[in-house]
Amino acid sequence: MERVSEFEDEKLRIRELMIDDFPDVFHIGEEIFTAEFSQSLYRTWDEFEITTLFNSDNELCLVAEVGGKIQGFALGTTVEKRNSPWKYGYLIWLGVREEAQKGEVGTRLFNEIKRRMKDQGARMIIIDTSADNEAALSFFQKMGFKDRQEHVFLSLNLTRRTKKPRKKKP
Structure with missing residues (x-):
C-alpha cells in the first residue's frame, strides 16, 4: 500500500527500488x-x-521520491539464525539526501521497511552505526531503538608503514 504525504508542495512516495x-x-x-x-x-x-540486496531481498529495498527525484533509500534484509526461534530484520543502509534530511524522508523510509520486516516475521530490527554518528543515533532513538549495545571494533590500517625493530649488533 503506497502512502503519500506533502513534501515541499509535492508528494513524497515510498516505493520498491x-x-x-x-x-x-x-x-x-x-x-x-x-x-x-x-x-x-x-x-x-x-x-x-x-x-546484492536487490537480488536477495528486493522487497526490502526502498526509495523515497518526490516529483520523480529520489530523495533517499533504505536497504535491508532479514536473517534467520540456526537454532534460534527468532527472525531478525537488519537495516543495512538508510541514506537521505542532505537537503531532505530535516524532512520526513528518513522517518517514512524507516516506518515502511519496519512494516515490511514485521510482515515477513521479523521480531526485532538490528542496525549498526558509528558510535560518533550522533545524527544517526538520535534518529534511531526517535524511531524507538532503546537497547544500545556497545561492542569493540578494532581495525588495522595496512597501508601505514610500521617501523621494523632494529637488530641489536653483537
Missing part, C-alpha cells in the same frame, strides 16, 4: 557514506551493496 534507480541510489550513498565521514566503516559503500 527498481533497476533504473540504481545510479541515483548509488550516488546518494556515495555522497553520504564516505571514508572521511567514518574512517572505520567496516562495510564500504559500493555498487555491490545495492545489487
